[in-house]
Amino acid sequence: MKDDIKILEVLEYLPKHISAMIMKLPEKVLTDMEEIRLRLTKPICLSGSGAEIFIAGQDGSYLVNEDDLKCALQLICNYSMYSVEEELRNGFITINGGHRVGLCGRTVIDNGKVKTLKDISYMNFRVAKQIIGASDKIVGHLIRSPDSIYNTLIISPPQCGKTTLLRDLVRTLSDGRKDMLFKGMKISLVDERSEIAACSMGIPKNDVGIRTDVLDGCPKAEGIIMMIRSMSPDIVATDEIGRTEDADAITAAVNAGVNVITTIHGSNITDFIKKQDLNRIQKGVFERYVVLSRRNGAGTLEAVLDGKYDVLFEMRG
């Protein structure tokens, strides 16, 4: 049972007295928690499954102090700020187990670009959960034939299970599904933020399937091209596209005859169409659009559309 509580892996990165306070919560509550937030001079806040809990110490509420944050930062970066330079610039660090820690404080600007973060006073520990079978409902819509799939875009607001769905899709498509007569395909996973496969020292901590090659920590646009050249994939999978370079790389992949699965932030298909940076891939590239929401909890399947935006599946109500 204890192994199922993913949040315990995250607690290792908190100062001992704070993790002790959180451990006092009942197991049932801990299992549901998705986020732990530390804010300077504010109480610790846990949230998940629509609930929100503020942690109280022995004598009333406990307020996070500067030392707590400094200590947590040391633990997160493994005592080595220099090893997380790039991550700090992006505002988050991925820790063992694929959990993500968002950081926020004062930015240091150099030549108009964010150079690094300092005086970090807000932290958000997001618990990553691999849900085996999260893609079961959808995978049937995406399979074209025993050895090919439709190019797919998953559209979802943050915190709605986009990455979880992508991870499970990669696992399923890579392993193959005998019951659907799907053989399994070679997948190149470009995991820019180490979130999908959760690699630590090159070893994926999440199950991403037997025919999957993971390129860890590489910028998407470059990574996609690299993988097409080096690993001869059938499918390229990547997370959270948004820039013009990403669109170019995806076009290149599709033109090379490789299938693409990717995700984007948005709450419906119009959000995608409105994004000007991506206008190269708004027509004729994707053949399936999967829209998620958290109406019935994270990972609620809202709709599946085909390449002409015709509805194949829609949630009622």
Added chain:
Amino acid sequence: MTLKIIGGLLVISASGLLGLLFSNRLSLRYRELEKLRRLMQMLETEVTYGATPLPAALCSISKKSEGLISNFFINISKCLSERSFYTVREAWNESSELILTQSSLKKADIELIKSFGNILGSSDREDQKKHFQLFYLQLKHQEDAAIEEIKRSAKMYRSLGFLLGIAVFVVFA
């Protein structure tokens, strides 16, 4: 008479050895400083080029050497991976107190090493590199001082040992 000669020889050789021991201790300090420099250069490579996190970097460099200085690095790596301390500085200081004080290093050397613990791991790669360079410069001073001391004192200790032995023999014989 024979007894006297044997006794005299014993006294002279004992104090002579004592002198050798002292002079050896001086060059030991220099050798330890040199080893420290070599290991620190490896650490610099791990930090600035490899961006390896400290616990792993310290562990891997300490495997390439042995002795007290190498134990010092192993101990820090252990403290950090076991989470006994929340900062590098604390682990570094603790290790210096625990291990380096047993070495032939002087207090000033240990203070210099300790001060480096404040910086290690706390900034970006570029900045770490600068601090490493500064550390080498400071280390050079200590090395020079050690060499100077060897030149000056080693000979003296050695001859002083023998002379003292002879003096004792002459006085008591």
